Amino acid sequence: AQSVAQPEDQVNVAEGNPLTVKCTYSVSGNPYLFWYVQYPNRGLQFLLKYITGDNLVKGSYGFEAEFNKSQTSFHLKKPSALVSDSALYFCAVRDVVTSYDKVIFGPGTSLSVIP
Amino acid sequence: GAGVSQSPSNKVTEKGKDVELRCDPISGHTALYWYRQSLGQGLEFLIYFQGNSAPDKSGLPSDRFSAERTGGSVSTLTIQRTQQEDSAVYLCASSLVSFRGLSGNTIYFGEGSWLTVV
Numbered sequence: 001a002q003s004v005a006q007p008e009d010q011v012n013v014a015e016g017n018p019l020t021v022k023c024t025y026s027v028s029g030n031p032y033l034f035w036y037v038q039y040p041n042r043g044l045q046f047l048l049k050y051i052t053g054d055n056l057v058k059g060s061y062g063f064e065a066e067f068n069k070s071q072t073s074f075h076l077k078k079p080s081a082l083v084s085d086s087a088l089y090f091c092a093v094r095d096v097v098t099s100y101d102k103v104i105f106g107p108g109t110s111l112s113v114i115p
Numbered sequence: 116g117a118g119v120s121q122s123p124s125n126k127v128t129e130k131g132k133d134v135e136l137r138c139d140p141i142s143g144h145t146a147l148y149w150y151r152q153s154l155g156q157g158l159e160f161l162i163y164f165q166g167n168s169a170p171d172k173s174g175l176p177s178d179r180f181s182a183e184r185t186g187g188s189v190s191t192l193t194i195q196r197t198q199q200e201d202s203a204v205y206l207c208a209s210s211l212v213s214f215r216g217l218s219g220n221t222i223y224f225g226e227g228s229w230l231t232v233v
Contacts, residue, residue: 032219043206043224051219090158102171103222107157
């Protein structure tokens with residue numbers, strides 16, 4: 001069965017510094033990987049996804065993520081953090097089960113960017 | 116519509132009452148998902164629809180929970196005899212067709228229905 005792990009409950013970073021939010025996954029087939037962001041009292045917003053092709057994926061708001069097959073990781077990165085990036089971040093994986101699929105989300109990582 | 120629409124946005128109900136939560140997916144999206152999120156927690160998968168059929172109901176917590184989808188569009192999640200532990204945000208999401216070999220489509224979320232059982 002597929003699963004997603006986000007090893008850090010909380011990440012703190014100073015404004016202007018680079019940030020990384022970690023994600024590792026386990027799937028039986030080819031992974032389709034996603035990152036979402038959730039601001040307080042809001043639904044989830046799509047940031048980026050990896051389907052195939054280049055391992056470095058660029059997404060919204062200056063975020064990018066690197067797919068590493070050997071390490072089964074898909075870490076989210078941004079070169080320079082903003083206070084407005086403070087939010088809850090979810091990694092998700094989509095695997096194929098019989099004739100349908102479902103998206104499994106990690107537990108989330110709370111990012112705090114300190115002014 | 117332009118996005119996934121959920122109603123009501125907020126619902127306070129008394130323990131033991133039934134509630135219905137509605138989701139209107141993005142036009143043309145055949146796949147529809149329901150998730151539950153308790154305060155400050157991750158997402159718990161509830162049910163998935165492909166068209167009007169639900170091939171995966173594995174996440175429904177109990178037989179008090181049911182969901183249906185009609186016309187391949189609007190979905191309703193019903194909770195009977197609500198309990199305080201049902202208090203959570205119920206998130207609906209939709210995507211274009213999603214089946215084996217075509218699983219790269221992004222799923223888009225609504226703003227959620229905040230349910231409080233008192």
